[in-house]
Amino acid sequence: MAAARRLLGVALMFNICLIPVLSVDRSNFKTCDQSSFCRRQRKFQPGSSSYRAVLGSAKLNADKLEIQLIDDKNQVSLLLEVHGLDGNMTRIKINEVKPLKPRYEVPDVLIGTPRPANLQVKGQDDNTLELSLGEQGHKLLVTGTPFRLDILAGQDLVLSVNSRGLLYFEHLRERKDTLSAKVSSAVGNMWHKVKTLFSSDSEKTDKPSEGDDVNPEGEEVAKAEESKKTEDDEPGMWDETFKTHTDSKPYGPSSVGLDFSLPGFEHVYGIPEHADYMKLRTTEGTDPYRLYNLDVFQYELYNTMALYGSVPLLLAHNIHHTLGIFWLNAAETWVDISSNTAGKTLLGKMLQYMQGGGETPQTDVRWMSESGIIDVFLLLGPTPSDVFRQYASLTGTQALPPYFSLGYHQCRWNYNDEDDVRNVDAGFDEHDLPYDVIWLDIEHTDGKRYFTWDPHKFPNPKDMLSVLKEKRRKMVAIVDPHIKIDSAYKIHNEIRSRNFYVKTKDGSDYEGWCWPGSAAYPDFTNPEMRDWWSSMFSYDQYEGSMDNMFVWNDMNEPSVFNGPEVTMHKDAVHWGGWEHREVHNLYGLYVQMATAQGLLHRSGGKERPFVLTRAFFAGSQRYGAVWTGDNAAEWDHLKMSIPMCLSLSLVGISFCGADVGGFFKNPETELLVRWYQAGAYQPFFRAHAHLDTPRREPWLHGDDNMALIRKALQQRYALLPYWYTLFYKALREGHPVMRPLWVEFPLDVSTFAMDNQYMLGSALLVHPVTEASARGLQIYLPGNGEVWYDIHSYQKYNAPQTFYSPVTMESIPVFQRGGSIIPRRDRPRRSSDCMRDDPFTLYVALNMQGEAQGELYLDDGHSYNYEQNEFLYRAFNYSAGKLTASSLNLNGEFKTSSWIERIIIIGAAKPRSITLNLIGYSETSLEFEYDQAMSMITVRKPSINIASDFTVTLR
Ligand SMILES: *[C@@H]1O[C@H](CO)[C@@H](O)[C@H](O)[C@H]1NC(C)=O
Numbered sequence: 001m002a003a004a005r006r007l008l009g010v011a012l013m014f015n016i017c018l019i020p021v022l023s024v025d026r027s028n029f030k031t032c033d034q035s036s037f038c039r040r041q042r043k044f045q046p047g048s049s050s051y052r053a054v055l056g057s058a059k060l061n062a063d064k065l066e067i068q069l070i071d072d073k074n075q076v077s078l079l080l081e082v083h084g085l086d087g088n089m090t091r092i093k094i095n096e097v098k099p100l101k102p103r104y105e106v107p108d109v110l111i112g113t114p115r116p117a118n119l120q121v122k123g124q125d126d127n128t129l130e131l132s133l134g135e136q137g138h139k140l141l142v143t144g145t146p147f148r149l150d151i152l153a154g155q156d157l158v159l160s161v162n163s164r165g166l167l168y169f170e171h172l173r174e175r176k177d178t179l180s181a182k183v184s185s186a187v188g189n190m191w192h193k194v195k196t197l198f199s200s201d202s203e204k205t206d207k208p209s210e211g212d213d214v215n216p217e218g219e220e221v222a223k224a225e226e227s228k229k230t231e232d233d234e235p236g237m238w239d240e241t242f243k244t245h246t247d248s249k250p251y252g253p254s255s256v257g258l259d260f261s262l263p264g265f266e267h268v269y270g271i272p273e274h275a276d277y278m279k280l281r282t283t284e285g286t287d288p289y290r291l292y293n294l295d296v297f298q299y300e301l302y303n304t305m306a307l308y309g310s311v312p313l314l315l316a317h318n319i320h321h322t323l324g325i326f327w328l329n330a331a332e333t334w335v336d337i338s339s340n341t342a343g344k345t346l347l348g349k350m351l352q353y354m355q356g357g358g359e360t361p362q363t364d365v366r367w368m369s370e371s372g373i374i375d376v377f378l379l380l381g382p383t384p385s386d387v388f389r390q391y392a393s394l395t396g397t398q399a400l401p402p403y404f405s406l407g408y409h410q411c412r413w414n415y416n417d418e419d420d421v422r423n424v425d426a427g428f429d430e431h432d433l434p435y436d437v438i439w440l441d442i443e444h445t446d447g448k449r450y451f452t453w454d455p456h457k458f459p460n461p462k463d464m465l466s467v468l469k470e471k472r473r474k475m476v477a478i479v480d481p482h483i484k485i486d487s488a489y490k491i492h493n494e495i496r497s498r499n500f501y502v503k504t505k506d507g508s509d510y511e512g513w514c515w516p517g518s519a520a521y522p523d524f525t526n527p528e529m530r531d532w533w534s535s536m537f538s539y540d541q542y543e544g545s546m547d548n549m550f551v552w553n554d555m556n557e558p559s560v561f562n563g564p565e566v567t568m569h570k571d572a573v574h575w576g577g578w579e580h581r582e583v584h585n586l587y588g589l590y591v592q593m594a595t596a597q598g599l600l601h602r603s604g605g606k607e608r609p610f611v612l613t614r615a616f617f618a619g620s621q622r623y624g625a626v627w628t629g630d631n632a633a634e635w636d637h638l639k640m641s642i643p644m645c646l647s648l649s650l651v652g653i654s655f656c657g658a659d660v661g662g663f664f665k666n667p668e669t670e671l672l673v674r675w676y677q678a679g680a681y682q683p684f685f686r687a688h689a690h691l692d693t694p695r696r697e698p699w700l701h702g703d704d705n706m707a708l709i710r711k712a713l714q715q716r717y718a719l720l721p722y723w724y725t726l727f728y729k730a731l732r733e734g735h736p737v738m739r740p741l742w743v744e745f746p747l748d749v750s751t752f753a754m755d756n757q758y759m760l761g762s763a764l765l766v767h768p769v770t771e772a773s774a775r776g777l778q779i780y781l782p783g784n785g786e787v788w789y790d791i792h793s794y795q796k797y798n799a800p801q802t803f804y805s806p807v808t809m810e811s812i813p814v815f816q817r818g819g820s821i822i823p824r825r826d827r828p829r830r831s832s833d834c835m836r837d838d839p840f841t842l843y844v845a846l847n848m849q850g851e852a853q854g855e856l857y858l859d860d861g862h863s864y865n866y867e868q869n870e871f872l873y874r875a876f877n878y879s880a881g882k883l884t885a886s887s888l889n890l891n892g893e894f895k896t897s898s899w900i901e902r903i904i905i906i907g908a909a910k911p912r913s914i915t916l917n918l919i920g921y922s923e924t925s926l927e928f929e930y931d932q933a934m935s936m937i938t939v940r941k942p943s944i945n946i947a948s949d950f951t952v953t954l955r
């Protein structure tokens with residue numbers, strides 16, 4: 001929920017029928033110009049870099065190159081590290097040689113130390129050092145003056161660093177103003193003072209090393225240090241006022257910025273979260289894309305403003321290469337995108353020569369962060385799946401969701417009491433609508449005290465949960481990270497007594513205003529705090545909870561209603577003495593991490609958690625699902641759900657969804673139905689609604705509309721085996737579940753900016769209807785020489801082609817790619833768990849060569865036993881008139897009574913006979929029907945267990 005519900009409440013008091021005009025109050029959020037570091041960075045224009053790399057200082061270990069960088073403007077020296085990493089990756093770090101205090105390096109995001117690869121010097125002249133990067137034929141050129149880096153794949157320049165000279169690294173400096181001079185003369189002293197606020201356990205985990213253990217080599221560097229000039233201050237460097245709040249900035253300016261040039265690239269993607277197109281646009285003349293987790297009330301579409309989460313990964317794609325730039329920094333960050341042609345630098349000319357002259361399209365990307373160091377991973381592809389794998393090797397893959405969580409979720413703010421829950425639950429049975437989970441928002445608690453229940457409305461939560469459990473359904477209850485300050489509240493008392501709250505700059509507990517009124521914020525960056533938080537989810541601590549209850553973390557940006565920008569003050573202090581400024585974008589990830597740990601622990605490590613989060617960062621995919629926050633019941637918001645989830649998918653977060661129906665406002669019935677139809681084909685499928693909106697359960701819109709919603713839900717449930725298999729592949733390979741067309745058709749330029757249709761896995765193309773009163777829509781089916789089949793009518797289409805498809809209110813345009821096999825469970829049931837032993841239908845869609853392949857992943861759906869090989873992974877292969885089923889997990893053990901009840905082969909000629917060969921049995925003939933018009937064979941009751949190897953032969 002967004003912050004300003006109270007404001008909306010006021011508006012509604014004046015006239016309950018008045019629909020408030022929805023638009024963000026932009027004045028609550030900073031523009032680049034109002035964020036002083038962004039203003040300073042951006043003022044710095046492209047040109048010759050004032051930095052030079054002291055090539056004589058180069059030190060090369062097996063996998064790491066170290067070089068001093070000196071800024072000739074102020075003689076400050078930096079240390080550049082280049083790491084060779086296994087699998088076509090490199091890491092570039094730039095930090096001060098001798099910072100006044102350690103600069104923050106982001107912990108807990110990387111899943112381990114990336115595997116190193118050898119660097120070797122291949123050549124050197126006065127101003128250039130040439131290195132080979134790993135075994136894959138990539139080369140790195142380090143230019144001394146002006147400093148730049150260029151990466152080549154063979155003869156092709158793929159990426160340049162600082163080629164526009166925008167490296168801008170604000171070194172830490174001593175405070176000059178009198179006030180703090182009295183308190184402590186140097187930043188270092190202040191740092192020590194702040195650190196003593198925290199107990200000695202701050203020493204336990206990895207901390208950045210103190211700057212003074214790096215010994216710069218070479219006289220030149222020493223000289224540079226001596227002649228460091230004092231610089232002039234600019235407004236906003238030592239304190240910064242926005243609205244009524246002044247950020248005290250005790251350590252002064254510390255921002256970092258760097259540019260990357262991508263010759264030959266016109267399409268860049270990623271860096272969510274923004275309510276904007278999938279393809280990033282140039283930010284010349286507008287604000288840069290902002291990455292700063294914020295609770296934005298009634299967010300606006302089609303702009304670069306920050307939203308609830310951030311993943312600082314940018315992807316670039318052209319027909320030759322896919323690349324990624326992962327900027328590992330958790331502070332406020334802005335990203336400028338510009339597009340021009342290759343410059344007149346030496347390398348630019350070389351490039352022109354190499355590519356045969358003429359202007360080469362080029363995209364330039366400039367990253368600017370308020371603090372921390374420069375720590376950037378270059379993912380060199382060269383294919384989309386290589387980049388996904390490379391990024392997954394750094395930050396992990398999507399956690400395998402429990403099976404139920406891929407079903408449909410029914411939420412609203414709020415289901416009022418136990419009777420309400422019982423009635424809504426019964427409504428789904430009464431109207432034959434499948435669903436898995438009912439949700440409780442903040443009003444279920446005792447006065448917004450999380451981990452408690454309202455004693456009047458929810459006196460017997462276990463009885464309520466037991467009723468759901470009998471129906472094999474679940475509940476999700478909200479647990480937010482703001483804690484009511486109330487001495488009668490156990491959670492608050494424990495956190496306070498353990499000294500686990502975030503502190504103000506003066507050392508008292510930081511307090512803000514949120515749902516409960518005055519609230520404090522647990523310091524989730526502290527591992528001990530996270531462990532304690534996790535322990536609160538055990539059944540004896542969280543009274544009234546049961547094993548079919550899961551958790552939703554909202555407001556974890558964190559949202560602070562009275563904070564500037566509706567979040568925590570940047571000079572608040574966290575564990576280890578770090579300012580909130582440094583860790584801001586990580587806070588939400590830590591909340592979800594600790595909550596997921598809690599659900600894991602309560603089951604003794606056996607059951608997969610389900611936790612939904614609103615705020616996120618790189619790596620959040622490891623802890624659960626993300627939704628796109630407080631959208632609105634408007635057609636454009638429905639449209640926006642696709643690019644927003646595609647952008648998240650591209651950066652590793654596959655389990656994404658948008659509130660079905662729209663959170664704010666009351667959707668007209670047509671919009672609601674269309675939203676169910678679209679949501680049924682998005683990974684996280686949950687309806688949600690604002691407290692002040694009329695009820696909108698599916699049966700409140702007339703029988704016809706309910707029937708349409710039922711159909712959409714049934715399509716979702718029929719395809720659950722396919723969804724689950726895609727999530728298994730996401731877990732193993734890091735491939736997104738929902739993907740832009742270009743991922744599957746990387747050579748088809750016409751797909752590069754398409755974000756109104758997309759692929760689910762490699763087999764389904766989805767183009768939901770997102771226009772009011774639609775009579776039809778333009779659909780593009782890609783793939784030279786490929787065929788597609790409408791999954792509802794089985795009509796065949798040759799590709800590539802764009803065609804006009806007439807639609808009715810029933811239409812959800814979805815196409816199965818010729819060459820794929822999709823297992824479905826077509827018997828409608830009331831929840832996914834009720835389908836556990838249901839039979840399968842195999843949908844075999846033949847390509848032009850009369851072939852098709854597909855897979856099915858199956859396990860118990862809730863535990864980690866798959867890690868002990870307790871799963872089925874089946875391969876289906878149709879070729880030359882034979883369908884064979886075999887195992888991709890030969891040692892796997894998983895017993896199921898599910899069998900194959902039908903095989904549908906689409907695009908086949910009529911056979912004379914169909915026979916089945918099953919190991920250990922003699923050949924039997926199978927009954928079938930043939931539909932001439934659709935070239936479709938239906939094989940009935942082959943009655944084969946899904947785990948068996950078999951061959952079905954068409955003659
Ligand atoms: C690395 O890149 C080369 C081409 O530049 C490619 O052939 C190879 O498959 C890539 N390896 C990985 C692990 O991505």
Ligand SMILES: *[C@@H]1O[C@H](CO)[C@@H](O)[C@H](O)[C@H]1NC(C)=O
Pocket residue numbers: 853877878879
């Ligand atoms: C499918 O079967 C054919 C014929 O046996 C074989 O040539 C082909 O490699 C198989 N494809 C896959 C993906 O297993």
